[in-house]
Amino acid sequence: MSPRTAAADVQGKVxxxxxxxxxxxxxxxxxxxxxxxxxxxxxxxxxITRSRQLERGEVLLAGERxxxxxxxxxxxxxxxxxxxxxxxxxxxxxxxxxxxxxxLGLQGAREVVIASYVNLAAVTAMLRAAARADAxxxxxxxxxxxxxxxxxxxxxxxxxxxxxxxxxxxxxDDGAYACELIDREYGDNIAKIFEDSSHGKALAQAGFGDDxxxxxxxxxxxxxxIYQDKQITRLGPDRER
Amino acid sequence: MSPRTAAADVQGKVxxxxxxxxxxxxxxxxxxxxxxxxxxxxxxxxxITRSRQLERGEVLLAGERxxxxxxxxxxxxxxxxxxxxxxxxxxxxxxxxxxxxxxLGLQGAREVVIASYVNLAAVTAMLRAAARADAxxxxxxxxxxxxxxxxxxxxxxxxxxxxxxxxxxxxxDDGAYACELIDREYGDNIAKIFEDSSHGKALAQAGFGDDxxxxxxxxxxxxxxIYQDKQITRLGPDRER
Numbered sequence: 333m334s335p336r337t338a339a340a341d342v343q344g345k346v347x348x349x350x351x352x353x354x355x356x357x358x359x360x361x362x363x364x365x366x367x368x369x370x371x372x373x374x375x376x377x378x379x380i381t382r383s384r385q386l387e388r389g390e391v392l393l394a395g396e397r398x399x400x401x402x403x404x405x406x407x408x409x410x411x412x413x414x415x416x417x418x419x420x421x422x423x424x425x426x427x428x429x430x431x432x433x434x435x436l437g438l439q440g441a442r443e444v445v446i447a448s449y450v451n452l453a454a455v456t457a458m459l460r461a462a463a464r465a466d467a468x469x470x471x472x473x474x475x476x477x478x479x480x481x482x483x484x485x486x487x488x489x490x491x492x493x494x495x496x497x498x499x500x501x502x503x504x505d506d507g508a509y510a511c512e513l514i515d516r517e518y519g520d521n522i523a524k525i526f527e528d529s530s531h532g533k534a535l536a537q538a539g540f541g542d543d544x545x546x547x548x549x550x551x552x553x554x555x556x557x558i559y560q561d562k563q564i565t566r567l568g569p570d571r572e573r
Numbered sequence: 574m575s576p577r578t579a580a581a582d583v584q585g586k587v588x589x590x591x592x593x594x595x596x597x598x599x600x601x602x603x604x605x606x607x608x609x610x611x612x613x614x615x616x617x618x619x620x621i622t623r624s625r626q627l628e629r630g631e632v633l634l635a636g637e638r639x640x641x642x643x644x645x646x647x648x649x650x651x652x653x654x655x656x657x658x659x660x661x662x663x664x665x666x667x668x669x670x671x672x673x674x675x676x677l678g679l680q681g682a683r684e685v686v687i688a689s690y691v692n693l694a695a696v697t698a699m700l701r702a703a704a705r706a707d708a709x710x711x712x713x714x715x716x717x718x719x720x721x722x723x724x725x726x727x728x729x730x731x732x733x734x735x736x737x738x739x740x741x742x743x744x745x746d747d748g749a750y751a752c753e754l755i756d757r758e759y760g761d762n763i764a765k766i767f768e769d770s771s772h773g774k775a776l777a778q779a780g781f782g783d784d785x786x787x788x789x790x791x792x793x794x795x796x797x798x799i800y801q802d803k804q805i806t807r808l809g810p811d812r813e814r
Binding site: 479480485505506 | 717720722746751770772
């Protein structure tokens with residue numbers, strides 16, 4: 333098991349993508365609150381162009397650039413905006429600086445799941461099942477504009493710890509081990525991770541303090557978001573293992 | 574200040590390259606023991622071709638691939654081989670899997686220094702002077718075949734800690750902060766870092782246990798190796814700050 337900050341060789345692997353602040357969290361919240369799909373796009377223009385080919389009302393445009401809303405979009409990237417009233421039954425076209433871009437680089441993976449703190453137990457159960465089936469698990473930390481981000485590494489470490497907890501024979505690489513060290517250092521104080529991280533500081537300064545609380549709410553939205561055929565849907569009962 | 578596992582934008586920055594096991598350590602030991610220059614090469618073939626253009630005896634060929642000696646080379650990549658008797662007054666053409674390759678990717682840096690535990694205080698003094706002069710410092714972890722390696726991150730963290738120790742106003746990024754967490758976790762038990770790291774384990778299994786001891790010997794070889802004009806030389810008294 334190994335975490336990466338860049339899209340490494342994903343061929344045949346089960347890949348968990350982590351962008352805790354905020355794309356991974358927001359995607360889990362949207363699906364938990366009844367969104368039909370979340371479709372990642374590289375650029376705002378691409379999302380707008382595709383949305384125009386569909387009927388009005390079918391799609392919500394969501395995302396951010398440099399933490400700020402995108403002109404003409406329905407939603408930003410705050411998990412608090414993705415309420416049941418707003419997203420239930422809708423398709424969400426989403427573009428963010430880091431998280432959705434990380435997803436688009438994962439061609440050839442056996443399975444891609446979106447991981448965060450809000451769906452830790454649900455995604456861990458899915459990854460643990462994959463590990464039992466001897467799948468190689470790769471945790472991709474979206475990071476910030478290609479750079480290492482503390483909160484993604486810490487969250488990856490939490491996954492490493494919870495997955496390996498019950499199967500001692502799983503081998504982990506140095507990166508996974510280091511992430512686990514970071515996770516252990518903070519324990520359950522996820523708010524402190526965000527306080528110490530540059531992206532967390534930037535969000536707090538930009539007035540998104542409530543988002544940080546939402547992103548730290550472990551297991552508040554127990555869904556398994558699967559990225560397949562260019563869209564993210566909730567893993568249904570028929571696909572539960 | 575920020576550590577990277579890949580060559581990021583180095584333009585105008587003071588860059589410290591860390592490949593603790595073993596290239597950085599071996600380069601420091603070679604220069605401390607009187608080698609005139611260490612010249613990094615991408616491939617064994619390239620090193621051999623260049624050495625044939627020079628007089629016999631002027632050059633020693635050194636390096637490794639997958640921790641093993643290269644056929645026809647004078648030396649491997651073990652710091653213990655680079656004794657005064659062997660290297661004094663000689664030029665060393667060196668090619669290793671990770672460390673020398675990391676160096677060759679650093680075009681446009683303001684200054685490039687080779688960092689390890691054996692020259693911690695010497696290189697820290699140089700980097701601290703650069704920080705006082707408001708230079709941006711980038712620590713590049715060579716890693717293992719492009720992957721994160723625990724010992725390089727831990728060593729980078731030790732540099733972060735020693736450099737920032739006396740200048741509280743230095744800002745560090747998330748990567749530097751995470752490396753510092755790893756360093757603090759281990760404290761002075763560098764042997765334990767190598768025990769926990771995949772590369773350290775591989776070297777121990779390959780019979781290089783004594784190398785691990787040499788690589789953990791903090792400040793045993795107090796030189797500042799500077800990479801400039803395609804070769805590494807010892808920072809002389811005229812360039813000391």
